[in-house]
Amino acid sequence: MPARLPLIDALKALASQLIVLHHLAFYGPMSDAVRPWAGPLVDALSEHGRLAVQVFLVVAGFLAVRGLAPGGVPKALDPVTLVRRRWVRLAGPYLAALAIAVTAAALGRALTDHDTVPDAPTLFQLLANAAMLQDILGQSALSAGIWYVAIDLQLYALLTVLLWVAHRSPVPGAGPLLVIALGAASLLGFNRDAQWDAWGLYFFGSYALGALAGWAGPTRGGRAALAALAAIVVLGVAALALDFRPRIAVALATAMLLAWAMPRGLGARRLAWPPIEWLGRISYSVFLVHYPVCMLMEAAAARWFPDAPLPAAAGLVLAWIGSTVAGALFHRWVETPLSARSPGRSTAPAPRAAPVEPGDTGEPDEETSPAPAAPR
Numbered sequence: 001m002p003a004r005l006p007l008i009d010a011l012k013a014l015a016s017q018l019i020v021l022h023h024l025a026f027y028g029p030m031s032d033a034v035r036p037w038a039g040p041l042v043d044a045l046s047e048h049g050r051l052a053v054q055v056f057l058v059v060a061g062f063l064a065v066r067g068l069a070p071g072g073v074p075k076a077l078d079p080v081t082l083v084r085r086r087w088v089r090l091a092g093p094y095l096a097a098l099a100i101a102v103t104a105a106a107l108g109r110a111l112t113d114h115d116t117v118p119d120a121p122t123l124f125q126l127l128a129n130a131a132m133l134q135d136i137l138g139q140s141a142l143s144a145g146i147w148y149v150a151i152d153l154q155l156y157a158l159l160t161v162l163l164w165v166a167h168r169s170p171v172p173g174a175g176p177l178l179v180i181a182l183g184a185a186s187l188l189g190f191n192r193d194a195q196w197d198a199w200g201l202y203f204f205g206s207y208a209l210g211a212l213a214g215w216a217g218p219t220r221g222g223r224a225a226l227a228a229l230a231a232i233v234v235l236g237v238a239a240l241a242l243d244f245r246p247r248i249a250v251a252l253a254t255a256m257l258l259a260w261a262m263p264r265g266l267g268a269r270r271l272a273w274p275p276i277e278w279l280g281r282i283s284y285s286v287f288l289v290h291y292p293v294c295m296l297m298e299a300a301a302a303r304w305f306p307d308a309p310l311p312a313a314a315g316l317v318l319a320w321i322g323s324t325v326a327g328a329l330f331h332r333w334v335e336t337p338l339s340a341r342s343p344g345r346s347t348a349p350a351p352r353a354a355p356v357e358p359g360d361t362g363e364p365d366e367e368t369s370p371a372p373a374a375p376r
Contacts (some may be wrong), residue, residue, distance in 0.1 A: 004272075006270075014055070015052035025045035026046045028298065047300035051246055061208060062214040074175045075167070075169040076167060082160050092335075093335045098146070108296055129142045135198035151200055179208050182204055184235055186237055190202050210251075286323060290323035
């Protein structure tokens with residue numbers, strides 16, 4: 001098993017738990033019942049918890065370049081094979097999570113007609129979700145946050161193509177230059193237009209910041225590492241100066257943390273704590289299956305204790321804990337076996353990188369339909 005990276009584990013663990021809490025706060029009715037007593041906390045999680053996905057976007061870019069272009073020098077790549085392998089690795093757990101979500105929604109509809117529980121899906125909706133094309137085809141997602149998996153695949157494909165071109169280019173440093181160029185186009189253009197949020201170009205700026213953080217370490221040498229760090233600062237500051245977006249501020253802060261801390265090994269000893277490592281390891285599974293758990297608890301609340309603050313508060317805690325337990329079981333019995341059977345490894349000799357989960361999912365900041373799509 002590859003060595004763990006404690007700071008990466010800690011970031012993934014924290015971000016995945018924030019995403020669970022965000023969805024519990026965003027979807028009723030339990031959060032609505034406790035809002036009179038904990039309004040600021042519920043509102044903060046509902047409005048800002050989604051920013052945790054930016055952490056996953058940056059970490060995803062950081063981990064990807066460790067395998068595809070260590071030290072900023074692209075390997076000889078076959079983009080078609082790499083993207084196909086990436087799809088296979090993502091598709092197994094993704095499809096299993098969709099099946100769980102559809103089953104949980106059917107159970108939820110038997111309990112309540114609350115709008116937290118989605119309607120039965122159409123065949124076209126099922127096929128669009130299975131193909132990771134739901135947002136592109138204008139179909140509602142079958143589970144909150146799964147949009148990230150489709151975006152992760154697009155981002156990985158974009159990065160792979162850029163590095164494939166760079167490997168064939170006579171220009172020194174072509175890989176980082178191409179990543180910077182597309183990252184700038186995303187941060188200064190695509191990411192400012194919500195009509196692009198079904199496409200990887202919308203998110204590539206955060207992914208590029210993570211890639212640059214991966215190249216800011218000592219393996220590239222003094223000036224090259226400083227150039228990567230300077231590119232992070234210039235891109236991030238320019239994007240925020242042009243149009244301040246909290247999601248980009250979080251991405252910039254995460255990239256700066258990785259660029260500064262990882263080469264120095266900062267936090268490696270303090271964060272190497274088994275519970276953090278465990279939460280980081282199961283974070284992708286928690287991300288995939290937390291919504292069905294939360295939805296069933298919300299459906300039960302809508303039926304048996306609507307508008308009851310104390311039972312609702314207990315239900316929120318139980319749903320939070322249950323999401324982690326479900327993620328651990330999913331990781332043990334679904335994600336790990338399917339990953340072991342997937343052909344080859346397309347990413348770095350780094351810890352199992354959730355796609356990167358939520359996470360990463362950073363969410364587009366436009367809210368979508370009440371359920372089941374995650375607010376972006």
